[in-house]
Amino acid sequence: MGVGLSVLIGLKSATLFMVFAYLRTLGFTLLSVPFLYASLVSLLVSLASHPSINLPMLLGKNTDGSFPIWSLIMFSPYLYFVRGFSVLRRLRSREAPYSEVVKGLYVGGWPSSPEKMPPGNPAIIDCTCELPRVFSISGNGYLCVPTWDTRAPDPGSIESAVRWACRKRSQNIPIFIHCAYGHGRSVAVTCALLVALGGVDDWKNAEKLIRDKRPYIRMNALHRKALEEWSKNRLSPPKTGANARY
The missing domain is CATH 1.10.287 (Helix Hairpins)
Incomplete structure (x- = not known):
């Protein structure tokens, strides 16, 4: 789109x-x-x-x-x-429903059934405003960040999602961040989370890391602008060294 x-x-x-x-x-x-x-x-x-x-x-x-x-x-x-x-699009696509970016951190498309969920009963960050949560998939927590397709969560919503995910990671709970297809909205939030967890210096390097695992991602100018604003005003300090949570 x-x-x-x-x-x-x-x-x-x-x-x-x-x-x-x-x-x-x-x-x-x-x-x-x-x-x-x-x-x-x-x-x-x-x-x-x-x-x-x-x-x-x-x-x-x-x-x-x-x-x-x-x-x-x-x-x-x-x-x-x-x-x-x-x-229908997912049926025609050869892309995996989700990709593991780093251990225990997944990004992907809408889990329309339990088979579309990553293993380990992960906590879910849902970046869609148009698709429902499948309640048969409980997960270890659920956070909704409602965002239109091709649009980006605002920097404040990205920060809230990052802080929520960091708390889950501190409990060794896997995280699954999804939008409709795992290409834009969810990738933007995952980029921010990777920076906050440590291991990458900025969201641009995070995007490269995600692309290595999920080649068809395609963030647009709105996603990149939101990440730039989040980077300038973020409240969550990056994890470094022994504190990094990869």
Whole structure:
């Protein structure tokens, strides 16, 4: 999604509206209504996901990873579309669902089933705002950092995730950081965590380390900007020497 989520969803909205208008001209008024509704939902998501607005809370994802009933109904054209698209894309992909970056630290895509989870019952950092937590996968703790696809968590959210993960690592609990596919949002948070744990000097070296393990990652300018801001204002001191937690 190099052109950005808001542009693609905006195009989807326009396409759905044209289908609605075409069906209306043919006299299929009742059949056309769902296309109008889906078009309006897509337009709303397109606006809310634009970098100048960036409002992932629009979808109402709860801190436990669930979605309230009102959201599942209101945003069903978008929420169920992205779930289906994610499953189909993963079926066609030859990429592993997750990759171990360093011992006990994993980055990857949405775990739609227990088979998509790393071993060791890891603590989970979920960087999606559009995909649900699978409650049959309990994990050793769960943190939601809701972020639109192709967007980046803000520096404060990155810092909170890093501090949470460091506490888990101090208890020798493995960590799994995921977004939809393990290419952008989750990679940004993993870069910051690697710096905080020690072993890499900055997020750029962390990105190289992750790419060695997961070649198809692709952070964009927004991810890199968030990491630069986090690096300048971070509160969590890096671990060095004997204190490094790799």
